[in-house]
Amino acid sequence: MAPPTQYLPLLGTKPKLIAIFGLPGSGKTHLLRHLQHTLPLKHFAFCEGSEVIAEVMASSGGLPAFLSMDNANKRIVRDTAIRNIVETCTSSERIGIMTGHCMFWDEGEECPGSILGNADWAAFTHILYLKVDPATIRARTLADQSRTRPDPSKEHLQLWQDDEMRDLRMNSMQHDILYSSISGEPEEIQHTVKTFITDFAEHDEQVNMSRALQHLDSSLPPGRSIETMMVLDGDKTLTASDTGDILWDMVKDPKLAVTDPIKQIFDSPMKYSYTAFRQAALMHSERHDSILFDMLCEDAASKVVIHPEFLAFLSQVKKDKQVGAILLTCGLTPLWRHVLNKAGLHDVPVVGSGQISNDFVVTPEVKTAVVHRLQHAYHMNVWASGDSPLDLGMLSQADRAFVVVGDQRTRSKSMESRLLSSIQQGLKAQQILLPPTSTLRLDSTTLPPIQLQDLVFDDARKWIFEISHATDKPSAQLLMTATRDASFAGPALRHAHHQIGRYLALEYVSEKIGLTSYPIRHVQGNFTTGQRLLDEDKTLIIALMRGGEPMALGVSEAFPLAAFHHSYQPEDVQEKNLKGMRTVVLVDSVINNGKSMAEYINHIRGLDVPVRIVVVAGVVQEQAVQENGGLRKQLERHGRLDLVALRMSSNKYTGKKQTDTGDRLFNTTYLD
Template sequence: MEPYEITCCDNRPHPRDPLSTEVEPTNCTKPVIIGLYGLPGSGKTFRLDKLKTELSNDDFAFYDGSAVIAAVTPGGLQEFQNLTEEAKNDCRERAIAKVKQECCTTGKSAIVAGHYMFWPEQDENGQTVCTPRDLATYSHILYLDVPAELVAEFRLNDGKRSRPKVSISHLAKWQVLEKTALRRLCRHHDILFTLVSRPLASVSKLGSLIRDFRTHSIPHNKNLAEQKMLEILTANSDGVETVIVLDADKTLAQEDSGVLFWEHVRTGPGAGEDSDPLKALFSSSLGYSYTAFRQATLLYEEAFGDAEFEACCQTVASMIHMHRDIVNLLHLVRGTTHVRAVVVTCGIRSVWEKVLEREGLSATVKVIGGGRLRDGLVVTPSVKAELVKYLQTVRHLYVLAFGDSPLDLEMLKAADEAIVVTGEETTRSNSMEKKLAEAVRENGFHPRQVVLPDYATPRLGTRRLPLIRLTDQHFIASVLARYQSLHVLHATDRPAAKLLMTPMRDASVSGSALREVHRRVGCYLGTEFCTQIIGLESYHITHVQGHQADGYRLSNEKATLIVPLMRGGEPMAFGVNDAFPLAMFHHAKVPSDLQHDHLNDMATIILVDSVVNTGKSVLQFVQHIRSIHATIRIVVVAGVIHSQTVSAGRIARALGLFEGLSFTALRLSDNQFTGRGTTDTGNRLFNTVHMA
């Protein structure tokens, strides 16, 4: 607050409320309240008056700090000057609480002219007048970064107010202290902070910035990201089935655009000690939050005007060299209509658009990213994940995601197929190793990795993180494959199925009795349907009458691997094994339990589960198998399969991309039900319902 400026800039009367009537609003979400700070004489009142004509009075209220202090202090400013410092701070806190209350009541956003501190030149230290309640209330702080020489001139020529003479050197020192302290405090209190200097100096530019402050929010940001993705999908494209979502920095190339940008700033004229601020920002308490990325945008705005920013981006782009394997893959995608590639980056959109343009990819590979206010949005780790979910659940598309760092993990986990780009040890993310290991241990996340360049050391070993090559023809074929209807055989309406399914659905049947039922179902499905899918081969047997005769068994039965998906699939898998006694048998709880050695020389793999509900687990197993064996026949055997998993929806489309995949089930069900506790099939099979 500024106790020397007494004009109320919105020209509304402020009643002299007694101290006892000031009440902190309790039923209001945090409104947008913008502090306009700067040295005394830097032009806050002038700016406030100009903003009144630039901004709508329906959306904004304008406050001079000392006028509000006068309104909450019995006796006004004259009495305020006679109070103790403790009492003055109490009045300042009541003043900002009043502003917040009025914003909650009217729905307006506030712009409040105030001060961080006062520092008479004869005093060794200044006096901070910014209160804890100010820091709890402000959502944004704009600091008028006017050169000390101009401030001294403004103070000297101020005809409305007599100001004490202060040296330019003292004003400069005072200003540096305020900017440093406010930047630190704002990060600690989740407040967006920016300097109003030459790039933001015009009233129109400042008005645009303030309007953006009023409207921008996490939901607004998410909606903008989804709108941009929708625009990309619908532009000159029809029948999209697969979307490749790629991170940019250290994924498309080893370089990081943000690091290169600030290195370029540091080498430019006028560079100061704070020319590499992103590391300090993201290592602050803001972390990698929405506020942190919004603050990063403001740092870019502070650094350059639009023309200089684009010139810097061009320079940075010239220093980035995309991985050739990724470039070649994207050129293949360019020739399709059903596959789209989108770069979703937390970094600088303009840099990566220029890099893609240089590689001849800008027409087909679009970029969703930020860096400037005109981009409209910021890309956070959660936005990356939300965009993947949007593609899957709203657009019903199959998503293949590429990323390299912890910022990409949520996106990778959400994707149908996740590929971790592993760079050289000297340049790749150090924190990724531990976080990736933790994520891999979580049930349901089974990424693969590609090392770029190809001499880089793989992460976590190739057992936990299987290795692929982007140049492998089978991988390319899987990426470019078109959706096809799944091959499904089932016995839903057959009399035999009705008999077999009855004890499976009977709540009174559990334990060994239920396991025996599942075993009989497995034998039935193997005999009736797997033989149709895989075929039979003849071999010689000794007939009971003593002569040689033809017998029949599963085609390549000795080269067949039966894999129960643990634990629910084991009893049914034993039944399949009864039908095909020469087949190999191997338990698997997660896809990585299947390795090259298990699939070597195999012609068919039969995956067995009691219930296939969403199909996500089956999809992960199929993806993993295809990553280590491109041609092996895959047959999924289940007691019950949810019908949409194999007929419609995103999972069905994803599974339909794979050749040589078939399904067989005792019945298809339209009821998508995930068992819990006493209804969980695994608990019923093994009498562990009491442990659920």
């Protein structure tokens, strides 16, 4: 059973407003009524632009008075109308759907240009254009006896329609608005518009990221204990060609000035943003239905040749059960699936973009997040290869990074300076020349060359500890005073531990896991941006009883959406507790030799659920986390562990009775 649709009324802090345009007679009013009957009114606000203008002019003569105004005064009224629509969407927290006109053009006159102004472009988040055949529009106009309309020729209607679509598409790219034109029979248009609106309503950048990572989870081969994952970019990395160029060369219209509309998107102010990749997905959906699209992708794939060096390398990877490969591309999933299948690489998963039906697009940020998830949730050693600035994030995140360098005439021109900047900021990478005759990027010292056949996977994986502590900070010294004061016990000591947990969560855990923005209602009534823990509602806080509970409650106070679980022994943590979780935060007051914490970590890893593990403790004995320390020795397999502590201690003393933390917390020092 599919989960219920979650409609998101905001895009960032801006209410979503979907504008539907089309020539008079294209069916906008009929379509709006259809949407009113098929979409939930509690989530959507519907309006016709002319009706809102009439409301603005209600005390000044209504729509007839508006039509008699000069253009300057009409602009003022239109601006007021669009602001009223935005205010309605904001106050009701609903997604706006409006119909309107882009221009009015009488036959025989010069094109008057668009009537849309800055207020409109600031308000719209999505635009759909009804591209109805001019002959159909003319027939409808002549048959409509309810109103008087001019009788323009089909040729004029075609010019008018082309000009509107051109103007809307170009302005949408300038103002970060998603645009698509929709054609077909009336029923097809209704279905497509509703499909797109539903997608627009439930999609934003965070949803996109979540869906991409869910796809990653479902794509990884089950039952394989992969230690090292090779993450490969596609275009100009696995192959010398650009698959997008191949596809658009096959379908381009030589009569059109723009032969590659996807390149036009990325050359616009949208650049390589989430919106730009979504616009590209809309473009692919607009031009081709899903069946034709897959056929075109298959044809394009037949023209793609994978570097023989990569074919040989991947054939070796296939033989090693502890090594895997995944194709991570901003390009088209179906096209690359055909490329890999043709090469006999059926087992290599693809995480890529596609049409709107693909549910998500791959952005540079998604690439980085995929590498991070493989490292921290699946505990893999990740090697990444790419060729362009879009890959620098994932290359910097990876454990080993390889820049594929192709022919100097066709490789990315902007990569040189961006790559050097990343290296200066800490990126450690090597370059692979493909073909081997390619000239070096930068120089052999800054970016050492290596050949694919020389790569050797290290089977002797170790645990990687990323430790953060506040030992020398004044704030930590203040917080730890109460815990070391013998007069503090019971509720007072529990309160001190609670404060420590909250402090460590806000100061360190939030930095390790990261934050995400979400809209909040400002005291002035509008929306602004707030911050919370990344995937906070997919975080499980586990209190190791008894001593870890007060600190864990402090962590919980900092992250109120996180789940909370008491545990007396590792077996208390079951697979059902981890279902749907991205992060587990294990909390204990003290880590002495690390035995208890290691048992929990090994148990959670043994459940084979992809979750990141963060350990929070008040005091950690230094010996436990040293290279050959107790915690490291007792951890099984390999992986990554984030550890946060108030202070590190060289004191190996283990408390008993009056000095035992658990007994002091709960006033049980009198027990034998």
